[in-house]
Amino acid sequence: MGSSALASLALTVTNGPTASNSDDTIPSQDYGWSHHGALSSFDYSAVRRGYQVYREVCASCHSVQRIHFRELEGVTHTRKELEEMAADVDVVDGPNDEGEMFERPGKLSDPLPRPYANDAAARHANGGALPPDLSLMAKARHGGVDYIFALLTGYQDAPTGKVMLPGLYYNPYFSGGAIAMPPPLMDGSVDYEDGTPATLSQCAKDVSIFLNWAAEPEHDERKKQGFKYMVCLGFILGVTGYYKRYRWSIFKTRKISYTKDGKT
Numbered sequence: 058m059g060s061s062a063l064a065s066l067a068l069t070v071t072n073g074p075t076a077s078n079s080d081d082t083i084p085s086q087d088y089g090w091s092h093h094g095a096l097s098s099f100d101y102s103a104v105r106r107g108y109q110v111y112r113e114v115c116a117s118c119h120s121v122q123r124i125h126f127r128e129l130e131g132v133t134h135t136r137k138e139l140e141e142m143a144a145d146v147d148v149v150d151g152p153n154d155e156g157e158m159f160e161r162p163g164k165l166s167d168p169l170p171r172p173y174a175n176d177a178a179a180r181h182a183n184g185g186a187l188p189p190d191l192s193l194m195a196k197a198r199h200g201g202v203d204y205i206f207a208l209l210t211g212y213q214d215a216p217t218g219k220v221m222l223p224g225l226y227y228n229p230y231f232s233g234g235a236i237a238m239p240p241p242l243m244d245g246s247v248d249y250e251d252g253t254p255a256t257l258s259q260c261a262k263d264v265s266i267f268l269n270w271a272a273e274p275e276h277d278e279r280k281k282q283g284f285k286y287m288v289c290l291g292f293i294l295g296v297t298g299y300y301k302r303y304r305w306s307i308f309k310t311r312k313i314s315y316t317k318d319g320k321t
Contacts, residue, residue, distance in 0.1 A: 083229045085200040085207035090266070096284060098277040099270050105133040106249055107267025110260050113247050115191065118183065118238075120171040123192035124271050127165040132270070139165060146170045184224055186237040195265075195272040202269040204230065209261035212240040 092099045108129070111121065126143045130136050146163035148170075153159055163170070172188075173179040180187050198204045207230045215227035215234075225235040242260045249255050270276065 082232050082234060085203040085230055088203055088206060090202060090269075092266070092269070092276070096280055098280070100266060101132060102251065103263045103266045104270050106251070106253060107263035107265070107270075108133045109250065110242075110247055110264040111191075111267055114241055114260075115264065116170075117172055118179075118188040119191045120188075121169045121192050121268075121271055122171065122190050123168070124274070125166060125168050126163070128274055130165070132274075136165075143167060183237070188238070191268055191271065193272050195269040202265050205268055206261050206265040208236075209242055209265070210258060 091097055111119075126139045129139055134142070143163035143165055146167070147160045148163045148167050149158055150161050151158035173182060176187055195201045195205060200207070208228060211228045211230040212226060213229070215221050219227065219234065221227055221235060225237055226239055227234055228236045242257050242264075244256050246257070246260050247255050253259060273279075
């Protein structure tokens with residue numbers, strides 16, 4: 058086979074339908090989360106651990122603005138614990154009677170604090186990159202919680218031929234393969250309150266579940282209400298079917314005969 062034929066074959070293989078994605082992105086697999094069952098709830102021990110990972114690691118750059126302290130009551134902490142945690146945060150409020158803004162201790166009605174005052178400050182602190190809010194990240198990305206876990210555990214050395222610009226890190230689960238966020242987790246990133254070994258995969262799993270809960274805090278209540286509705290609907294359908302058979306049985310089972318003289 059001549060050199061021109063080999064070049065033609067190489068071009069066909071490179072540009073053919075079996076070629077890999079040009080943006081160096083691979084889809085995350087389904088990790089089989091326990092709360093994905095029809096009547097399964099979140100693992101709230103994991104949600105609490107995930108909140109600890111977020112607070113101690115992720116909160117330095119990312120916000121979860123759609124979640125308020127009061128929504129964590131009975132989920133990750135008790136009311137007293139949350140009141141103490143909120144009081145440690147200085148919240149800018151106002152204006153007061155003199156028309157000036159002031160700082161006050163946080164309350165349960167306040168959202169979780171933002172790491173930066175505004176987007177401009179966030180970009181300035183991160184070399185021009187804007188860390189996204191994580192409130193709806195489990196819904197905003199294809200793959201949801203699977204994508205978050207895969208991204209957090211998917212950092213690796215760039216393959217041969219992949220040029221990485223300064224300040225970027227290779228992650229095949231991120232669009233384009235180059236992400237500005239350095240690997241946020243490692244073994245021992247946090248010291249879990251319940252004594253769970255804080256391996257990289259454990260931390261990634263827990264914070265992924267927390268962010269999934271943050272995107273769907275109504276998750277468990279929705280499933281319970283849906284189950285109640287289905288039970289009620291089944292009962293109503295059963296009663297309706299029985300009543301229909303009862304009312305129409307005399308018409309469906311009777312026999313009408315016609316004679317030649319027109320009499321029945």
